[in-house]
C-alpha cells in the first residue's frame with residue numbers, strides 16, 4: 001500500500017460526463033468486507049454489485065451461524081429480495097463472492113494460511129463494518145470485537161501491498177457524551193492499548209465491577225468501545241489511506257434497491273413493531289428532541305463515495321464523515337411517532353394485542369404511571385385469562401423484556417446532538433452530477449412523511465412477513481377494540 005502516486009486520470013476525465021466515476025473506480029477491484037452478513041453490509045454488497053458488476057471479487061469475512069455453513073448463508077443472502085436486481089445486472093454474482101471463514105473474536109481471525117495469503121496479496125479496498133451493536137454486551141466482548149478486531153484488521157491491512165483505502169464504519173454516537181460533535185477523533189480518557197491489555201489479565205467479575213468507571217459518561221459499552229475503536233484507527237493508521245464514516249441511527253432503505261427494506265429489530269424498527277402490535281403504548285421520549293435517523297442506502301452511498309475519495313485523493317490525515325440528518329433536514333421524535341401512528345391507521349399490523357395509540361412523556365413519574373397502567377396491568381390481566389383458559393402465560397415476560405429494551409434506548413430519544421458535516425458536504429461538492437445521482441447521500445432531499453410510511457410498510461412486509469391481502473382483516477380486528 002502506501003501513498004505512492006496513482007491518480008486514475010481516466011476516471012477524473014469522466015467528471016461531469018455521463019458515466020459514474022465512483023462506479024468505474026470499483027470495477028476490477030478486489031474488495032474485502034467485514035460484517036457483510038449484517039444490515040449495512042448486505043446493502044453495501046448489493047449496491048457494489050449493482051453499480052459495478054465488473055468488480056473482480058468481494059471477499060467477505062464470515063462465520064457459520066445458526067447451523068448454516070458459509071455457503072448456505074451466502075446462498076440465502078443472494079436469494080433474498082434485496083438481491084433480485086443484482087442477479088439481473090450481474091448474473092455471475094455467485095462467482096464474485098468469496099466467503100472466507102473468519103471469527104473476529106479469534107487471534108488472526110482464525111483465517112487459514114492460504115486464505116490469508118490471498119487476502120494480503122489481492123485486496124484493494126477494505127470496508128470494516130463488523131461490530132457488536134448490542135448496548136448491553138459485557139465490556140470484554142465489546143472490546144474484543146469493536147477494538148481488538150479493528151486493531152488486528154489494521155495490522156493485516158498494513159501488509160497488503162495493493163491496498164488503496166481502508167474505510168472504518170463507526171457511529172455518530174461514539175462521542176454522545178458531548179452535545180456538539182465535530183468530524184474529528186476525540187481522545188478517550190484511557191488509552192485503547194491499556195484497555196485491550198487489561199482485558200487479557202482481568203477476570204470477568206472485576207471487569208464488570210470497573211465497567212461503569214471506565215465508560216464514565218458514555219451510556220453503554222457499545223458507544224464506549226466504538227470510541228476506542230476510532231482511536232485505534234487513528235493511532236495505528238501508519239501509511240494507510242484511512243477514513244471513518246459515522247452514521248447516526250440507521251433505518252430502512254429510502255430508495256435503493258427499493259424503499260422500506262429492513263431486516264433487523266435494531267434502532268426504531270423493534271419499537272415500531274411493538275407499537276403497531278399494541279404492546280408499546282407509552283414511551284419516555286422528548287417529542288421535540290431530534291430523531292437523527294439516516295436511511296441505510298444513504299449510509300452506503302456515502303461510504304462508497306468515501307472509499308473512492310480516500311483512494312484517489314488520499315487526504316493527508318484520517319478524515320471523519322458524519323452521516324446524519326439532524327443539521328440538514330431535522331425531524332423530531334414527536335413528528336416521527338405521529339407519522340408512525342398515522343401509517344398504522346392505513347396499514348395496520350395483523351393480530352394486534354391492543355389498538356396502537358401511545359403517549360410520549362419526558363416525565364419520570366408519568367412514565368412509571370403509563371408503564372403500570374398501559375403495559376404491566378394489561379399484561380397481568382391477559383396472563384390471568386391465558387391461565388383460566390388452560391394456556392401458558394407469556395405476556396408479563398414479554399412486557400418486561402420490552403420495557404427493558406425501551407429503558408436502554410431512552411438515552412437516545414431524550415436528547416439532541418449537533419453533528420457538523422463539513423467533510424460530508426465537501427465530498428458531495430467533489431462528486432460529478434452523475435455520481436451525486438447514483439451515489440446520492442444528500443439527506444435534504446428526503447421527505448420524512450413518505451420515508452416513515454415506507455419504513456412501516458417495509459417492517460410489515462420484510463420483517464413481519466405479513467401479506468398485504470390481510471389488511472382488511474387487520475382493520476376489522478382493530479375495530480373490535
Ligand SMILES: CCCCCCCCCCCCCCCCCCCCCCCCCCCC(=O)SCCNC(=O)CCNC(=O)[C@H](O)C(C)(C)COP(=O)(O)OP(=O)(O)OC[C@H]1O[C@@H](n2cnc3c(N)ncnc32)[C@H](O)[C@@H]1OP(=O)(O)O
Nearest residue numbers: 134135171265266267268270271275287334337358405412
Ligand atoms: C407529540 C407526540 C405524538 C406522539 C404519538 C406517540 C406515538 C408513539 C408511537 C410509538 C412509535 C414508536 C416509534 C418511534 C420510537 C422510536 C424510538 C427509537 C429509539 C431508537 C434509538 C436507537 C439509538 C441508537 C443509537 C446508536 C446507533 C448505533 O450506532 S447502533 C445500532 C443500534 N443498536 C441497537 O439498536 C441495539 C439495541 N439492542 C440491544 O442492545 C439489545 O437487543 C437489548 C439490550 C435492547 C435487548 O437485549 P435482550 O438480551 O433483552 O434481548 P435480545 O435477545 O436482543 O432481544 C429480546 C427480544 O426483544 C426483541 N428486540 C430486540 N431489539 C429490540 C428493539 N430495538 N425494539 C424492540 N424489540 C427488540 C428481540 O427480537 C427479542 O424478541 P423475542 O425473540 O421475541 O424475545
Ligand SMILES: NC(=O)C1=CN([C@@H]2O[C@H](COP(=O)(O)OP(=O)(O)OC[C@H]3O[C@@H](n4cnc5c(N)ncnc54)[C@H](OP(=O)(O)O)[C@@H]3O)[C@@H](O)[C@H]2O)C=CC1
Nearest residue numbers: 035036037038039040103104105129130131171247249250
Ligand atoms: N444499525 C445502526 O443503527 C448503526 C450501525 N452502525 C455501525 O454500522 C456497522 C454495521 O452495523 P449493522 O450492520 O447495523 O450491524 P449488524 O449487527 O446487523 O451486523 C454486524 C455484523 O458483524 C458481524 N460479526 C459480529 N461478530 C462477528 C465475529 N465474531 N466474527 C465475524 N463477524 C462478526 C456479524 O456477523 P454475523 O451475521 O455472523 O453475526 C454481522 O455481519 C457497525 O460498525 C455499527 O457500529 C453505526 C450507526 C448506527
